[in-house]
Amino acid sequence: MTPQDYLQLGIQHHEANRLAESTRYFERAAKENGGCGVGMLMYGLALRHGWGCSKNEGLGFKWVQKAAESAVGDLERLRTGKVDTGSVQAELVLAIYEVGQCFFHGWGVAKDQKMGVSYYMVAARLGDGDAQGDLAFCLANGKGCKKDKKEAARWYRAAVKQGQSDVGLAWIYKEKYQ
Numbered sequence: 001m002t003p004q005d006y007l008q009l010g011i012q013h014h015e016a017n018r019l020a021e022s023t024r025y026f027e028r029a030a031k032e033n034g035g036c037g038v039g040m041l042m043y044g045l046a047l048r049h050g051w052g053c054s055k056n057e058g059l060g061f062k063w064v065q066k067a068a069e070s071a072v073g074d075l076e077r078l079r080t081g082k083v084d085t086g087s088v089q090a091e092l093v094l095a096i097y098e099v100g101q102c103f104f105h106g107w108g109v110a111k112d113q114k115m116g117v118s119y120y121m122v123a124a125r126l127g128d129g130d131a132q133g134d135l136a137f138c139l140a141n142g143k144g145c146k147k148d149k150k151e152a153a154r155w156y157r158a159a160v161k162q163g164q165s166d167v168g169l170a171w172i173y174k175e176k177y178q
Contacts, residue, residue: 010029048107
């Protein structure tokens with residue numbers, strides 16, 4: 001079986017709430033035959049949150065970081081046309097966002113909200129709706145960055161365009177935040 005096969009089995013078990021089984025498959029997707037980036041990411045998230053395994057934020061962070069490194073390696077292979085551009089970008093953006101989450105919340109790494117916001121900014125610019133929403137929250141509240149409501153409104157609007165809820169965000173449409 002390939003790492004991608006193990007990843008699919010892990011996802012199936014995760015969706016069926018069989019978390020211990022899903023984590024075992026995510027681990028195999030991360031480790032066997034060089035692993036796959038999404039498998040590394042899912043295994044890291046399982047460890048970080050304790051999905052069917054003992055919670056280990058430090059090890060979870062290392063696997064999330066490996067996922068980001070794997071995606072960067074895939075970007076290098078893009079130049080030769082050996083991998084699909086869309087899947088690589090999606091994998092990279094998600095990994096960057098999750099590294100930002102680790103820094104922002106102190107999951108497995110020293111808490112550094114400023115560093116977390118930096119990762120959110122990169123992922124937001126690459127089009128990740130969750131990163132756009134989290135970046136907007138940070139800008140609106142001065143968490144890890146200087147408070148900037150106008151810039152926050154811009155990122156909230158971008159997140160809303162991607163399906164994020166705008167409940168409680170009527171202010172982002174006011175003229176002064178355009």
